Amino acid sequence: MPKKRKKNRKAPRQHATVRTAPARYVEPLDEDDTPEGYTDLAAYLSSRFPAPHDAVEAVKAGERVEWIGSIDGSQMRHRLVIVDDGTAVVEQAVFIGGTPEKTLLCAWHQAGNQERSLLDKRVLAALDDLHTAVRPVLEADIRQVRPAYTAPVLHSFREEPEPYGPGMPVFGWRILHPVTSDTTWEDTVDTATWNSSVTMSGWLDDYDHIPELRPTGFAQLLRQHGIPAQLCARCEAPITDRHPRWTGTWITPDSESGPLCEGTHAGLPREPWLGTLTDHEFGFPHCPG
Template identity: 50%
Template sequence: MPKKRKTNRTSPKRAPRQPASALPASDRDEDWEDSEDYVSDVLHLDATYATPADAVKAFLDGVTVEWIGSVDGARMRHRVARGGDGREAIEQAVFVAGPLERMLVCAWHQAGPEGQTRMSEDVLAVLDVLQSAIRPVVEAEVRKFRPDYTAATLEAFREAPEPHGTGMPVFGWRTFHAVEPDTTWLEAIDTAAWNSSIALDNWHRENAIPELEPAPLANLLRRHDVPLVLCAGCGEAITDRHPRWTGTWMSLDSDGGALCALSLEPRSEPLRHPSPRFSWLTDNEFGDPHHPVACS
């Protein structure tokens, strides 16, 4: 089977992408020549609906109006939906991704049916804390170009597990943009919310957010009673309660799975066994299993 593509962690870090209206002329890419191109080339919503009000009319007629995609980060969704006040609005959502998602999925299995309801509430509390850390950073980035800008405050949410997903509820953050007759598509996009999708992948950022680094993130989850278990060797999130691998410590990795990545790295010279004389293979090819960090 094809190997899963790995993230290139040595590639140059990229700054968050802004709508062209937020950038000085000298910094604009040809692909982002103006704000309207940003909406057309990425969201494609205005290709069918000239304004958000037109999209709302279609929604009221039973049409699903939705864009799902990503740009150098987590999956996002823009759609017409009913907001908390019951009125139709443009929902802008960002879904969890990266190390956070991997930790949550393993912890979800580890919690088991008896603990998953409680964990679901705990995760929402964690997302509120993370949003408090992410929002000031992404807001400051936009203010370099728009000094009077104020980022939207995103709320944590969960939805039912999606078909063919991990089995865990879908978690993320979202905001709702009110729609008036003269509302434009650009007014229904919050730049900082968009850039927060990139914040979930610190490898792609110039200004990493400490709370999203693996160690602080793991500590935050544990403080909120999320049953996260990490491998003492490679540090990956692991679970021994996946239904197909009950009793075996597994990571969320179809390449390695039950193999601790640390065991696959070249051994230091004092620990390396002499090479066999006749075979290319050694017993080391079996690797070592994950083993959880001892609880203190």
């Protein structure tokens, strides 16, 4: 968790268009090659540029100034970018991951090619509603140590599918921090935004009392926005029967279980006297709820 700053920053919803250097894929660092302090984004970024203002010219010249990582939550990205009016901002972004990402991916397959063009706006609207449910809880947690703190309203966003991904666009929340000559990297780390990575990861911990974060609640939220989310009625895993390699078979994006439901089944099979196998070795299929 980042240092809880004493400053009270209430950030409005950000609508600026982000303009970055030409897109190019950067191979992720191997764990052995990770620079010291990589998980401390402020230390990592300041090792190259003492403050965000010092990195502006480098970004304008096409250099990438960013930190990508995860600490007890979903992936996060911290980068300096140039917005459409030419000013510099620091983007603090949190990406959807874990079970929520699997639920979206299955719904993306369920929608089919003809419906996918409509999904982007629906997903963004659903994520806005999810943030509305999560934000006051995150704010209340931080107010226990910082009574004057106000959590910013994050903006849901979409990016093109990334190389080696599942083919689905990437979704998340973000806030754009203004950059001045006095801005430090620590000033661009909002605590509630950072903590929201836990809610985006599917590992609920202290947030399982928020209905929209539970698998069934999140799937229901998506369906309310016209997104065809499906869960298995037995194990609650997100499922689809429209993956091109498994057409007609309900499957979850898990290479270990895949089409096998890990839900509870009535009774244990009696064991045969001579053989070693029972029909239960074939497992049970997922069943849409």
